[in-house]
Amino acid sequence: MTTTDTNPPPEASKVRKERSPSFPFIGLSKALDRARAVYAHAKRHEARLSDLAAAWGMGLKSSGTIQTVAALVAYGLLEDQGSGETRKFKVTELALRALEDQRPGAREAAQAEAALKPRLIAEYVEKWKEGRPADGICISELRFERSFTEDGAKAFLKVFDDTAGFTKGAESDKKPDPATQPDGQKLGENGDKLGDKPDVPKGDHKPPLHKPPVKHTERRILMEGxxxxxxxxxxxxxxxxxxxxxxxxxxxxxxxxxxxxxxxxxxxxxxxxxxxxxxxxxxx
Incomplete structure (x- = not known):
């Protein structure tokens, strides 16, 4: 009596393709260019996927079109409504400020906000705020700690380097540590060096006034979704x-x-x- 093995050989089973964690397909520089093209094409009106593809000179069903749309949504530059053929897109208020706002610092602040919207980029901007390590170290960390593929890790670093640069202006606006100066000298509540004597008026001269410290409001970083x-x-x-x-x-x-x-x-x-x-x- 003979028996038949019904289990397929290992090589016949499908091998699951490795995939890296989700992150924007393009850096913020190119994403802003794509958003500018959509705004020139449709202003703040709703547009279909075919309109976006036409504005970018891409094929309607190309992977580049789909990935670019996903990237702009991830950066908060596009908002979408509906699904399938009825899905429509519109340039966001954040995108308009990042492209058109002429008030001092407003455009840079909007761009920094867009840069930090993707969760993974925001996480590594904070982690590498003292400076990004060498490529080899970063790629190894992304592969072994975050399950990136080799190519996925390299692509992420390229996107990260482009996008993280837009957060530098926002970081320079942060209030310095009130406890110390660069030379290590401790400061008082009003920013005076401890041990310094207050200014004493001489004659009719008034003592210099100390400006109150500027309060900075920290904006909440959006979570995924x-x-x-x-x-x-x-x-x-x-x-x-x-x-x-x-x-x-x-x-x-x-x-x-x-x-x-x-x-x-x-x-x-x-x-x-x-x-x-x-x-x-x-x-x-």
């Missing part, structure tokens, strides 16, 4: 930043408006509450 839907001012000294994830359409916007209307009524009730009503549940 999140995007900035809109930002704006509410009042002097008050602004908002709407962060969303997933697909956002008309129904979701309507629900948000209803939610804000409820919050408005709650706040109005709290403002009008009498002293003896402080413990009252605003939802009753």
């Amino acid at each position: 999140e995007r900035e839907l809109t930002t704006g001012m509410l009042a002097k000294g008050a602004s908002f930043r709407l962060i969303v994830s997933g697909k956002i359409g008309v129904k979701e916007i309507e629900r948000l408006i209803q939610k804000l209307s409820i919050d408005k009524e709650i706040l109005a009730d709290e403002d009008d509450a009498r002293p003896d009503d402080e413990d009252r549940n605003p939802y009753e």
